[in-house]
Amino acid sequence: MNILDAVYHTVHDFKGGATALAIRLGIRSPAVLNSKVNPNTETHHITLLEAVKLMVITGDYRILQSLCAELGKVAIDLPDIPESQRDTTLMELMLNVDIKKGDCSGVFKQMMADGRITAGEARDMSTIVHQMIEQLVTLEKQINRCVDSNREVTHV
Known part of the structure; x- marks a missing residue:
């Protein structure tokens, strides 16, 4: 999955979608968040900080996994010590x-x-x-x- 698709699906697969996530991300409107994560939109983009916050809120790491795949890297969970x-x-x-x-x-x-x-x-x-x-x-x-x-x- 490419990075743009990962961002889109992270938002839209979350219970409540953009409506539930926009406020928690500090984005005024679900429409703005929808625009930011739409792979076909060229004027609005999600920031790196928003992407990190999105992953923390949703617990969905497809964005990180797609970044790692793009760069030929892997991400692993650190042990809980x-x-x-x-x-x-x-x-x-x-x-x-x-x-x-x-x-x-x-x-x-x-x-x-x-x-x-x-x-x-x-x-x-x-x-x-x-x-x-x-x-x-x-x-x-x-x-x-x-x-x-x-x-x-x-x-x-």
Whole structure:
């Protein structure tokens, strides 16, 4: 099955079809979703993020399977090992902290290049440092949420 057919059938084979899926995908109208998944429509297309969300909602992986077939690859289910479950939000936050750290290093390098620090350079550095602090605080909050959600409730 080609990719366009896989997308079409994923939507139309789902109970309730485009009507049931449009709202859950954040698409205003079932007609727009129908247009996006119609293999004969050239003006509207489903995005990659919508395709992923569609597969998550429906549990139907024909889109992924057709992509793999097109590319000569295979997709396999990962084993369900509780210890390996990752909080992708937490990982994304950590990567954002690392990105800000890189930004901070780049601004610092530029600032120090001529051996003096101007008021503008100090402001730029301050902005980057504050953005990094915001990312760190967000990371800390998410880590604490993970701890709270794993806490066992004891009954007295």
